[in-house]
Amino acid sequence: MTSLTMPPVAEETIAAAEHHADQIERLLERKDVVVRHLDERKLYESDALNSYTAVPMLVVLPYTTDDVAKIMAYCFREKIAVVPRGAGTSLTGGALPVRDGIVLSMARMRAVLDYDPASRLMRVQAGTTNLSISDYADGDNLFYAPDPSSQLACTIGGNIAMNSGGAHSLKYGVTTNNIVAATFVTAEGEVCTLGSAAGDSAGLDLMGIITGSEGSLGLVTEVTVRLLPKAPGARPILLGFGDNASAGSCVAAIIAAGIIPVAIEFMDKPSLQAIEHYAKAGYPTDCAAVLIVEVEGSEAEIDTLLEQVCAIAQPYQPTFQRIAKTETERELLWKGRKAAFSAVGQLAPDYFCIDGVIPHGQLAHVLRKVEEISTRYGLMVANVFHAGDGNLHPLILFDANKDQEQEKAEACGAEILKLCVDVGGCLSGEHGIGVEKRDLMPYQFNAETLRQHYRLRRAFDAEERLNPGKILPFSEELRP
Amino acid sequence: MTSVFAPLCAEVSTAAENQQQVRIVGAGSHQGIGFSSVKNAKSIPLDDFNAVEFYSPAELVISAQAGAKLSVLSALLAEKQQRFSCSFRNLSGLFGTHSEDATLGGGVAVNLSGSDRVNHYAIRDSVLGMEVINAEGKLITMGGRVFKNVTGYDLSKLMIGSLGTLGIIASVNMRLRPLAETEASLCFDVLDAQQAVDLMAKSLNSSLDICGAYAAQTSQGYRIFLRLEGFWASVQERVQNLKKLFRDNDLHLMEAKESSAQWSGINNLADFSARDSSEEIWLFSQPASQAAKVVRALRVLSPNSQINLDWGGGQVWCASTDNLSAGDIRQACQDYGATVQPIRVAPERAKGAFALDSGTKKLLQRLYQEFDPQNIFQRQRLYDNL
Numbered sequence: 081m082t083s084l085t086m087p088p089v090a091e092e093t094i095a096a097a098e099h100h101a102d103q104i105e106r107l108l109e110r111k112d113v114v115v116r117h118l119d120e121r122k123l124y125e126s127d128a129l130n131s132y133t134a135v136p137m138l139v140v141l142p143y144t145t146d147d148v149a150k151i152m153a154y155c156f157r158e159k160i161a162v163v164p165r166g167a168g169t170s171l172t173g174g175a176l177p178v179r180d181g182i183v184l185s186m187a188r189m190r191a192v193l194d195y196d197p198a199s200r201l202m203r204v205q206a207g208t209t210n211l212s213i214s215d216y217a218d219g220d221n222l223f224y225a226p227d228p229s230s231q232l233a234c235t236i237g238g239n240i241a242m243n244s245g246g247a248h249s250l251k252y253g254v255t256t257n258n259i260v261a262a263t264f265v266t267a268e269g270e271v272c273t274l275g276s277a278a279g280d281s282a283g284l285d286l287m288g289i290i291t292g293s294e295g296s297l298g299l300v301t302e303v304t305v306r307l308l309p310k311a312p313g314a315r316p317i318l319l320g321f322g323d324n325a326s327a328g329s330c331v332a333a334i335i336a337a338g339i340i341p342v343a344i345e346f347m348d349k350p351s352l353q354a355i356e357h358y359a360k361a362g363y364p365t366d367c368a369a370v371l372i373v374e375v376e377g378s379e380a381e382i383d384t385l386l387e388q389v390c391a392i393a394q395p396y397q398p399t400f401q402r403i404a405k406t407e408t409e410r411e412l413l414w415k416g417r418k419a420a421f422s423a424v425g426q427l428a429p430d431y432f433c434i435d436g437v438i439p440h441g442q443l444a445h446v447l448r449k450v451e452e453i454s455t456r457y458g459l460m461v462a463n464v465f466h467a468g469d470g471n472l473h474p475l476i477l478f479d480a481n482k483d484q485e486q487e488k489a490e491a492c493g494a495e496i497l498k499l500c501v502d503v504g505g506c507l508s509g510e511h512g513i514g515v516e517k518r519d520l521m522p523y524q525f526n527a528e529t530l531r532q533h534y535r536l537r538r539a540f541d542a543e544e545r546l547n548p549g550k551i552l553p554f555s556e557e558l559r560p
Numbered sequence: 561m562t563s564v565f566a567p568l569c570a571e572v573s574t575a576a577e578n579q580q581q582v583r584i585v586g587a588g589s590h591q592g593i594g595f596s597s598v599k600n601a602k603s604i605p606l607d608d609f610n611a612v613e614f615y616s617p618a619e620l621v622i623s624a625q626a627g628a629k630l631s632v633l634s635a636l637l638a639e640k641q642q643r644f645s646c647s648f649r650n651l652s653g654l655f656g657t658h659s660e661d662a663t664l665g666g667g668v669a670v671n672l673s674g675s676d677r678v679n680h681y682a683i684r685d686s687v688l689g690m691e692v693i694n695a696e697g698k699l700i701t702m703g704g705r706v707f708k709n710v711t712g713y714d715l716s717k718l719m720i721g722s723l724g725t726l727g728i729i730a731s732v733n734m735r736l737r738p739l740a741e742t743e744a745s746l747c748f749d750v751l752d753a754q755q756a757v758d759l760m761a762k763s764l765n766s767s768l769d770i771c772g773a774y775a776a777q778t779s780q781g782y783r784i785f786l787r788l789e790g791f792w793a794s795v796q797e798r799v800q801n802l803k804k805l806f807r808d809n810d811l812h813l814m815e816a817k818e819s820s821a822q823w824s825g826i827n828n829l830a831d832f833s834a835r836d837s838s839e840e841i842w843l844f845s846q847p848a849s850q851a852a853k854v855v856r857a858l859r860v861l862s863p864n865s866q867i868n869l870d871w872g873g874g875q876v877w878c879a880s881t882d883n884l885s886a887g888d889i890r891q892a893c894q895d896y897g898a899t900v901q902p903i904r905v906a907p908e909r910a911k912g913a914f915a916l917d918s919g920t921k922k923l924l925q926r927l928y929q930e931f932d933p934q935n936i937f938q939r940q941r942l943y944d945n946l
Contacts, residue, residue: 196849198757198761198765198848198849199847199848199849199873199874200764220765221767245708249707253681256714257681257685264919266919266922270919270922271917271919272923274920276846277897278845278847278871278897278898279682279845280671280721280845281899282899282913282914282942283943284721284927285684285717285718285720285721286924288684288714288717288718288720289715289717291714291717292713292714309765310767311769312767332619335619335620338642338738338739340737377794378798381793381794381797384793384794437707437708437709438706439616439621439706440618440619441618441619469707471708504705505704506706506709506711508709508710508711509706509709509710510710512710513710513712521711521712524704524711525701526701528698528699528700529702532700532702532931535930536713536715537713538926539927539929539930539931540923540926551713552712
């Protein structure tokens with residue numbers, strides 16, 4: 081495991097863990113809310129970035145906003161760090177515990193509190209899974225748009241923490257564009273209402289600032305999401321290309337032509353082969369790269385748009401072209417894409433999923449450079465990503481049991497992320513900073529800007545006890 | 561490299577040293593918004609900072625300085641068949657300023673999104689990043705030029721709608737979208753606000769991709785306007801489907817030109833600008849399904865007011881001569897989840913419009929204390945009760 085600088089651990093707090101557990105149970109008047117046993121606490125020692133681990137002092141599983149407020153007020157008083165956790169699917173260590181803190185798991189807060197189809201709004205508890213929101217509204221032909229690959233498991237609270245996107249963000253936006261109000265518990269344990277059900281109410285956009293704040297400003301316990309009516313139909317086309325650069329240039333050409341499909345997904349040859357082996361989605365494994373381009377609308381609209389996409393693709397000499405004709409074919413196509421990360425997991429014992437963003441005009445250039453970088457490190461990289469948003473997900477394959485290979489993979493990832501910043505992009509599109517990219521923040525932002533980030537953090541959590549050690553680099557110099 | 565904004569930074573630094581408050585001046589088209597500002601504040605005009613810094617049609621991004629006029633930028637974008645991915649309300653008609661003067665910085669600082677917010681992006685969703693001069697006179701970068709971005713805190717969100725009370729917005733990166741090939745609207749009359757809300761919801765919940773749902777009060781009830789945009793064949797097909805959906809109503813079809821003019825008027829609050837300038841204008845935001853109840857409550861307080869609905873009922877605009885006070889209005893509407901914003905209201909009646917719970921109030925106080933401890937950016941313009 082690579083070493084990571086984290087805040088100093090208060091051993092005296094850990095020594096009093098049993099006392100704190102008793103107190104929290106007493107406050108909540110329940111015996112089933114605190115996990116004390118080491119074996120059970122170990123289940124929470126990491127999130128999906130499992131190269132870093134820390135067993136939390138306690139895990140607390142509240143049921144209501146009122147429970148959360150009591151826990152937060154207690155932890156504030158007792159100076160105990162709090163690490164919020166949704167489903168633990170973060171790829172950047174956003175839910176990595178600290179040894180002297182509690183993990184506040186939202187797993188039991190998954191109720192639908194209010195559903196107003198006429199206003200296209202639903203209020204749910206923060207532990208509700210992303211996909212279950214759409215399932216709930218399905219009967220009214222409505223859905224919740226952001227669709228991270230982990231949507232079956234990930235929670236809406238976690239989505240807010242990381243401002244999650246997904247394959248269909250190109251048209252529908254990311255989490256921040258699809259939520260309107262939240263019940264929020266401050267570091268001190270006060271309950272506030274942020275935003276309003278109509279969206280865009282007057283005053284500072286506190287709802288906007290907590291979105292993507294990785295649980296470091298307070299805890300969202302309930303959220304009101306916007307729902308959208310489903311399009312009459314959607315159909316993807318699979319386009320195969322002879323090289324990565326042609327596929328990349330085709331993406332830029334589609335957007336430049338004024339077409340905004342609902343999704344443009346990119347997969348390179350290593351990914352294609354792994355996915356085909358794993359999910360049997362019917363992908364052409366002899367292509368160097370493929371794009372899934374999905375358009376929506378009525379039958380006539382879909383036909384017209386797909387015709388235009390095909391025409392735009394021609395100069396890039398596609399070697400393969402297939403339109404999904406039925407819903408079953410469409411689902412199969414997407415099944416492959418959604419299984420991509422699991423499939424690539426078969427290629428090597430370990431991988432890092434990198435998440436950087438570039439202007440999509442730079443796709444061809446960046447893909448070439450990524451290949452150069454990975455070759456230099458002697459590591460294989462599989463590329464599966466949301467091309468329409470320029471949101472790259474190079475998967476760096478390695479074997480942690482081999483000497484220095486994890487360090488090499490981390491250095492390779494850091495170099496790719498710096499490349500993203502160099503071409504006008506950013507360090508993270510949808511996975512957040514967590515601990516993984518924390519120390520790269522000064523590469524994107526100057527000291528004055530980082531000080532402004534610290535000022536914000538201090539306004540919400542002056543003692544930095546909420547999700548400590550995440551997002552901002554660990555440097556006294558950068559504190560205002 | 562010295563930034564083009566160095567003179568502005570210097571002005572803010574000097575103001576901070578002298579503990580002098582500043583007044584940020586764009587076109588002045590929104591100066592009526594917000595609570596009163598101090599008289600002897602130092603003016604910082606932004607009209608010289610109007611350059612387009614970056615425009616990439618292929619990447620759907622434009623960066624412009626805050627003093628750039630929205631009318632000029634829109635014309636530039638239209639040359640490439642593009643537009644902002646949001647629309648800005650233009651309040652110049654309400655405040656007697658020139659509509660073509662409204663600036664990008666002012667539009668972002670006020671954050672009043674137009675009618676198509678009902679299914680397109682709001683201003684807050686279209687801002688990708690910005691440069692801001694903070695209370696120390698330092699230039700801060702927020703966000704970036706790409707759409708997906710969770711690199712640290714999304715600081716630019718705080719600036720949008722801040723009325724410049726947290727810093728000077730110096731330049732803004734905006735997301736763009738292609739201009740629609742054509743548009744059309746359907747309009748028809750209904751008896752009352754509840755029927756208007758129900759039928760707008762029926763259209764917005766359909767798969768027809770409605771991008772405007774407005775209901776204007778008439779002498780007999782309400783007149784609903786529903787807007788469709790897209791390429792020609794698509795609009796034709798959806799118009800037919802929309803007609804089927806409302807076949808029981810007496811429908812009037814507005815072709816592209818008429819439709820475009822109608823919505824431009826709605827965005828610019830033409831219905832209200834044309835009325836007596838002594839009327840006070842209030843804006844209510846609530847779940848669309850509650851709009852008719854808000855209308856009823858307002859009707860009790862002010863029987864002769866003009867009350868129109870936008871965003872399918874998500875917004876209620878009210879013009880009244882009854883000298884309503886924020887306190888009375890809030891009390892009447894609080895059961896319906898409505899928030900209220902004074903748009904053109906005498907300061908004494910606008911007072912206390914924002915209901916802040918104790919937790920939110922503390923957060924805001926600490927935010928301002930961290931970002932602008934000397935209050936040089938006049939936070940009382942946005943919050944009169946902090």
